[in-house]
Amino acid sequence: MKRFLQNFTSDRIFAIILLLASCGAFSAALLLQLREGGIGAGTFPLVVASCFLLFALLNVVFSFRKRIDAPRGSLSSVLWIGALLLGLCAGLLLHVPLWVLSPVFLFLASFVVLKQKWLPSLLSASVTTGLIYLIFAVLFRVPLP
Amino acid sequence: MQEFLGVLQNIIRPEVLIFAALGTLLGVYVGAIPGLSGTMAVSLLVSLTYAWSEVPAISLIMGVFVGVVYGGSRSAILLNIPGAPAAVATGFDGYPLAQKGKAAQAMGLACIQSFIGTLLGIFALAFLTPQIAQISSVFRSVDFLLLGLLALLLVGSVSRGSLLKGLLGASIGLFLGCVGKPSQFSVNRFTLSLRYLDGGISFIVAMIGLFGAGEALYQLSVDYPAVKQEAPKRIVPPIKTILKHLPLTVSSALIGIFVGALPGAGGDMAALLGYDAAKRTVRKNETPFGEGAVEGLIAPETANNAAIGGALIPMLTLGIPGDAITAVLLGALSMHGVSHYSLMTARPNLFSLILAALVIASLFLLLFGLTGIRVFVKLLKIPKGILMPIILMLCIVGAYAINTNLYDVLLMVGFGFLGFTLKRFQYPVAPVVLGLILHELLESNAVRVIRLWGNPEMFSFLTPILFAALIALPIISRICGRKDRA
Numbered sequence: 001m002k003r004f005l006q007n008f009t010s011d012r013i014f015a016i017i018l019l020l021a022s023c024g025a026f027s028a029a030l031l032l033q034l035r036e037g038g039i040g041a042g043t044f045p046l047v048v049a050s051c052f053l054l055f056a057l058l059n060v061v062f063s064f065r066k067r068i069d070a071p072r073g074s075l076s077s078v079l080w081i082g083a084l085l086l087g088l089c090a091g092l093l094l095h096v097p098l099w100v101l102s103p104v105f106l107f108l109a110s111f112v113v114l115k116q117k118w119l120p121s122l123l124s125a126s127v128t129t130g131l132i133y134l135i136f137a138v139l140f141r142v143p144l145p
Numbered sequence: 146m147q148e149f150l151g152v153l154q155n156i157i158r159p160e161v162l163i164f165a166a167l168g169t170l171l172g173v174y175v176g177a178i179p180g181l182s183g184t185m186a187v188s189l190l191v192s193l194t195y196a197w198s199e200v201p202a203i204s205l206i207m208g209v210f211v212g213v214v215y216g217g218s219r220s221a222i223l224l225n226i227p228g229a230p231a232a233v234a235t236g237f238d239g240y241p242l243a244q245k246g247k248a249a250q251a252m253g254l255a256c257i258q259s260f261i262g263t264l265l266g267i268f269a270l271a272f273l274t275p276q277i278a279q280i281s282s283v284f285r286s287v288d289f290l291l292l293g294l295l296a297l298l299l300v301g302s303v304s305r306g307s308l309l310k311g312l313l314g315a316s317i318g319l320f321l322g323c324v325g326k327p328s329q330f331s332v333n334r335f336t337l338s339l340r341y342l343d344g345g346i347s348f349i350v351a352m353i354g355l356f357g358a359g360e361a362l363y364q365l366s367v368d369y370p371a372v373k374q375e376a377p378k379r380i381v382p383p384i385k386t387i388l389k390h391l392p393l394t395v396s397s398a399l400i401g402i403f404v405g406a407l408p409g410a411g412g413d414m415a416a417l418l419g420y421d422a423a424k425r426t427v428r429k430n431e432t433p434f435g436e437g438a439v440e441g442l443i444a445p446e447t448a449n450n451a452a453i454g455g456a457l458i459p460m461l462t463l464g465i466p467g468d469a470i471t472a473v474l475l476g477a478l479s480m481h482g483v484s485h486y487s488l489m490t491a492r493p494n495l496f497s498l499i500l501a502a503l504v505i506a507s508l509f510l511l512l513f514g515l516t517g518i519r520v521f522v523k524l525l526k527i528p529k530g531i532l533m534p535i536i537l538m539l540c541i542v543g544a545y546a547i548n549t550n551l552y553d554v555l556l557m558v559g560f561g562f563l564g565f566t567l568k569r570f571q572y573p574v575a576p577v578v579l580g581l582i583l584h585e586l587l588e589s590n591a592v593r594v595i596r597l598w599g600n601p602e603m604f605s606f607l608t609p610i611l612f613a614a615l616i617a618l619p620i621i622s623r624i625c626g627r628k629d630r631a
Binding site for chain 1 (some may be wrong): 332537554565
């Protein structure tokens with residue numbers, strides 16, 4: 001069992017995930033084509049999804065046929081926290097204005113996550129926010145959130 | 146001769162000079178900011194210049210048009226975030242050059258090539274307009290479909306290492322392009338009942354996410370030391386380098402002019418096809434494509450700027466816009482009381498004004514394009530811990546600015562994670578964007594071709610040529626590739 005599980009390296013798991021995604025895409029396209037019939041809105045997606053499925057299948061086959069790659073190493077906690085902050089920032093934009101979110105995100109990301117000194121972090125957060133407002137809101141009149 | 150004199154008269158007019166220069170300066174810097182596209186800048190200027198007389202208004206707009214196409218290359222080279230869709234192909238070799246410490250030289254070369262490309266495009270606009278307009282007007286759906294398939298061959302060029310992974314990426318891009326309501330049918334596809342997705346997925350949002358946020362997240366995951374940039378002795382490339390690549394420059398410009406003249410194709414397609422053609426034809430390049438080959442920078446930068454002249458050809462002769470910017474431009478001209486059709490013959494003065502503004506803009510492109518490069522390069526000296534959050538914030542604001550829609554930001558973040566994952570598992574990201582860009586061209590024309598099948602009028606004299614090119618190109622590339630390896 002342990003030996004069997006050892007075959008499932010991250011590359012191969014990702015190839016399987018892509019295969020599952022392609023199965024989902026294919027079934028959705030097939031359903032659409034069956035509903036629409038003839039040359040319609042489902043034709044092109046079905047052709048594309050078939051290619052997607054075929055390539056994903058071949059990708060899984062090839063990934064299992066080639067030797068196991070050296071492990072990629074675990075992802076650093078910096079990335080996880082950075083990614084979490086990015087997702088949080090994008091999600092919170094629906095409720096919090098950008099002029100509040102932007103300096104907070106920039107400062108937290110630089111000072112807390114990426115361990116920069118507090119003064120450059122603070123300066124970059126405020127200068128970047130100011131420049132974004134100047135260019136987008138003042139100069140180009142983009143109504144920022 | 147009279148037209149030539151008209152252009153000369155316009156060139157020496159101070160207002161043309163001032164406003165074309167101002168427009169170029171604006172264009173170069175706006176183009177470098179992800180999310181502020183050329184179309185957006187031109188649309189905004191159209192509303193600002195509504196009350197102006199046509200000479201300053203058109204001069205300013207033409208300057209912006211020339212400036213933004215080059216400006217997009219700066220962020221593509223420095224940060225791998227194309228400032229505009231036309232700069233997607235520039236990043237393929239421009240960014241690796243920056244990673245080798247040659248960002249300033251890359252931007253200098255890009256500027257010179259953009260200048261040459263723009264001039265060749267203007268030349269075509271001035272002297273070959275009737276002929277090119279005639280050829281582009283005979284293009285049928287089947288020709289557009291074949292052109293789209295030709296562009297799809299680019300997957301082979303941008304898939305570093307594994308063609309299968311490239312094809313997989315392109316099929317993901319094409320499938321994502323199917324999301325939303327297609328132009329020919331009134332059915333919502335794969336929208337997961339989200340009304341936001343009815344309009345489809347914007348490839349600019351995808352581009353910012355995949356290239357910009359994806360790259361920033363990837364940089365956070367690896368512990369590379371900061372790349373030390375070479376202190377550039379000279380930013381302007383030696384004349385020897387320019388002359389050495391002159392045949393490539395001319396062929397890329399021809400591709401740019403022709404593709405630009407096709408309605409709906411535009412600078413992004415021109416740059417991609419230019420890059421692909423260079424990769425197939427250039428032999429004995431010092432650095433492989435995708436790893437910082439100067440040829441990979443020269444071809445797209447020449448082609449996308451040459452497409453400016455090309456895109457104006459159908460607009461000025463047939464009243465058909467060549468790309469999104471010329472569509473806005475057409476609206477602007479009508480606001481200034483210019484009728485759509487045959488502008489070239491109906492309003493020769495205006496035609497010479499446009500030519501003059503383009504010539505001046507291209508000259509100022511040299512000035513503004515070659516200055517400020519050292520300041521831009523300093524961006525790369527900012528510590529990663531400060532720069533990456535700024536890039537991520539720019540991606541957020543840039544994605545939002547396109548349609549002022551917060552859901553675009555969420556979509557961009559999703560594409561950012563997809564881009565990061567693909568990059569981590571060594572799948573090329575560019576084919577996904579390529580699929581998204583080509584989807585509309587391929588689907589709409591494929592459906593038309595199927596419907597019209599059997600009708601002899603669906604073919605033009607260009608169909609067999611394009612069909613032969615589609616069959617021959619992969620074979621020639623394979624044979625040449627084998628010879629090179631031998």
